[in-house]
Amino acid sequence: MTNFPAARSLAAHVRPLIIEPGHSANHCATCGARGESVCASIDDRNLDRLASAAIVTDVAPGKTFISEGEPADSFFNITAGTAKLYKLLPDGRRQITGFAHAGSFLGLAVSSIYAFSAEAIDNVRYCRFPRRKLQSLLDDFPALEKRLLETASNELVAAQDQMLLLGRKTARERLASFLIAQKRHALPCRHSENRIALPMSRADIADYLGLTIETVSRTFTRLKNEQLIAVPNATCVDVLDREALLSLAEGYESGD
Amino acid sequence: MTNFPAARSLAAHVRPLIIEPGHSANHCATCGARGESVCASIDDRNLDRLASAAIVTDVAPGKTFISEGEPADSFFNITAGTAKLYKLLPDGRRQITGFAHAGSFLGLAVSSIYAFSAEAIDNVRYCRFPRRKLQSLLDDFPALEKRLLETASNELVAAQDQMLLLGRKTARERLASFLIAQKRHALPCRHSENRIALPMSRADIADYLGLTIETVSRTFTRLKNEQLIAVPNATCVDVLDREALLSLAEGYESGD
DNA sequence: CGCACACTTGAACCCCCTCAACCCAAGTGG
DNA sequence: CCACTTGGGTTGAGGGGGTTCAAGTGTGCG
Numbered sequence: 001m002t003n004f005p006a007a008r009s010l011a012a013h014v015r016p017l018i019i020e021p022g023h024s025a026n027h028c029a030t031c032g033a034r035g036e037s038v039c040a041s042i043d044d045r046n047l048d049r050l051a052s053a054a055i056v057t058d059v060a061p062g063k064t065f066i067s068e069g070e071p072a073d074s075f076f077n078i079t080a081g082t083a084k085l086y087k088l089l090p091d092g093r094r095q096i097t098g099f100a101h102a103g104s105f106l107g108l109a110v111s112s113i114y115a116f117s118a119e120a121i122d123n124v125r126y127c128r129f130p131r132r133k134l135q136s137l138l139d140d141f142p143a144l145e146k147r148l149l150e151t152a153s154n155e156l157v158a159a160q161d162q163m164l165l166l167g168r169k170t171a172r173e174r175l176a177s178f179l180i181a182q183k184r185h186a187l188p189c190r191h192s193e194n195r196i197a198l199p200m201s202r203a204d205i206a207d208y209l210g211l212t213i214e215t216v217s218r219t220f221t222r223l224k225n226e227q228l229i230a231v232p233n234a235t236c237v238d239v240l241d242r243e244a245l246l247s248l249a250e251g252y253e254s255g256d
Numbered sequence: 257m258t259n260f261p262a263a264r265s266l267a268a269h270v271r272p273l274i275i276e277p278g279h280s281a282n283h284c285a286t287c288g289a290r291g292e293s294v295c296a297s298i299d300d301r302n303l304d305r306l307a308s309a310a311i312v313t314d315v316a317p318g319k320t321f322i323s324e325g326e327p328a329d330s331f332f333n334i335t336a337g338t339a340k341l342y343k344l345l346p347d348g349r350r351q352i353t354g355f356a357h358a359g360s361f362l363g364l365a366v367s368s369i370y371a372f373s374a375e376a377i378d379n380v381r382y383c384r385f386p387r388r389k390l391q392s393l394l395d396d397f398p399a400l401e402k403r404l405l406e407t408a409s410n411e412l413v414a415a416q417d418q419m420l421l422l423g424r425k426t427a428r429e430r431l432a433s434f435l436i437a438q439k440r441h442a443l444p445c446r447h448s449e450n451r452i453a454l455p456m457s458r459a460d461i462a463d464y465l466g467l468t469i470e471t472v473s474r475t476f477t478r479l480k481n482e483q484l485i486a487v488p489n490a491t492c493v494d495v496l497d498r499e500a501l502l503s504l505a506e507g508y509e510s511g512d
Numbered sequence: 513c514g515c516a517c518a519c520t521t522g523a524a525c526c527c528c529c530t531c532a533a534c535c536c537a538a539g540t541g542g
Numbered sequence: 543c544c545a546c547t548t549g550g551g552t553t554g555a556g557g558g559g560g561t562t563c564a565a566g567t568g569t570g571c572g
């Protein structure tokens with residue numbers, strides 16, 4: 001299910017990496033996710049400021065590193081892996097509000113309390129910024145604040161799309177939308193051009209799309225029977241008819 | 257349905273107010289919505305900068321002033337009335353993603369295209385900021401940018417709540433959540449302490465909650481029969497049992 | 513080999529939707 | 543003044559998409 005068969009079981013589930021003082025200025029400079037993240041707005045000269053504020057941490061699959069309702073004293077910048085963000089109702093009903101990939105910035109709540117929980121799906125690495133330190137970074141680097149505003153705006157647009165999906169789309173349309181979005185997001189899937197990696201479980205997909213596991217599974221097989229996709233195994237999908245999938249996702253053909 | 261019986265029919269539906277040059281520095285200073293809006297972050301000395309960038313406009317009920325997919329060359333700050341924000345699917349299915357009240361800031365899309373449409377529900381007044389002018393304001397007043405980031409963060413939290421509602425709550429829970437949220441938002445309802453004004457139609461409520469008109473209506477009468485609310489007429493609701501409504505909204509009791 | 517766990521498939525049910533009628537208040541015009 | 547229309551809201555009957563409950567099928571791993 002994940003690509004890190006060895007390193008997983010050893011690690012304490014939330015383990016800050018030890019960065020020696022002498023090297024602390026470097027890890028941002030060599031960070032592969034920098035280009036995708038808000039950190040790109042800080043130029044090379046000031047990278048050490050950024051690096052010294054960040055606490056790099058690894059999280060094992062299935063471990064929760066943000067809990068809804070707890071004091072929000074940190075911000076998180078995912079640099080590797082995929083995490084799910086979710087909210088719960090008292091009886092256990094769950095809504096996944098999004099998936100966080102390398103470059104995602106989490107914790108943008110003005111409130112002093114996290115509005116959602118976050119759990120690692122595969123091996124996740126993040127940079128954690130204590131609230132105060134990020135605040136001073138924001139004061140010193142207006143470009144960072146500008147970038148954060150852009151990020152928040154983009155997420156707002158995505159959230160509106162998701163509301164449309166949850167409120168008005170059929171199960172087929174939801175799954176098609178999900179696959180199209182996954183395809184856009186996670187291009188870095190070698191293999192075929194049309195292969196989509198699905199690191200999350202069926203339960204996660206269901207809770208993201210406002211459906212049940214069973215409906216997700218049935219809808220997968222239906223799209224498979226209709227030759228829109230192929231499902232070599234549970235962790236990936238091949239897109240066979242991109243056009244049809246796209247117009248389905250956009251709500252053009254609900255029946256048929 | 258609205259409180260402005262006279263002024264309505266005369267007005268051209270989108271009519272910029274004529275502000276004489278000599279007075280242009282004033283309308284922000286006397287704006288009742290300033291405290292609630294992002295404009296509060298600009299101090300009195302600089303209000304004229306703000307005022308000269310804003311184009312005040314009135315919109316009649318039912319008129320669309322932002323259209324999804326069109327070039328996003330302006331930002332909007334609602335100063336009076338209520339507007340609905342929505343997205344459409346090609347076959348007409350509609351999802352209302354939110355209601356904008358006095359103080360709401362719209363158009364926060366990085367993209368050059370609006371992600372949603374906006375339509376006035378009652379008589380709406382807004383300040384329109386051309387993209388370029390807002391940009392220069394942001395450059396000159398970091399506090400404004402900070403305030404915008406706060407606003408966006410709060411909306412993101414609200415959007416996540418709405419996703420939970422749309423994906424996982426029952427019709428009763430949705431309506432209860434909606435009523436509770438409306439109560440919080442629009443306190444300024446004289447009359448009773450427990451009266452909630454509902455300027456939007458049943459169709460709007462339905463499209464906001466991911467339901468149909470009929471289900472909204474039936475759910476209203478059910479909550480009424482259960483003595484949780486009273487519905488004197490279609491445009492307002494009295495909360496009779498706030499506790500029960502609240503715990504319903506939070507998902508504690510789905511049946512019964 | 514056998515357990516565990518995720519996924520798939522089947523059958524019955526139910527909440528909400530669809531379709532349709534009805535109510536009611538506000539015009540509108542003869 | 544009343545007949546007619548219009549539009550929003552309510553109520554009823556029936557149907558369907560997705561859920562629930564339950565069993566079956568893999569697949570990895572000890």
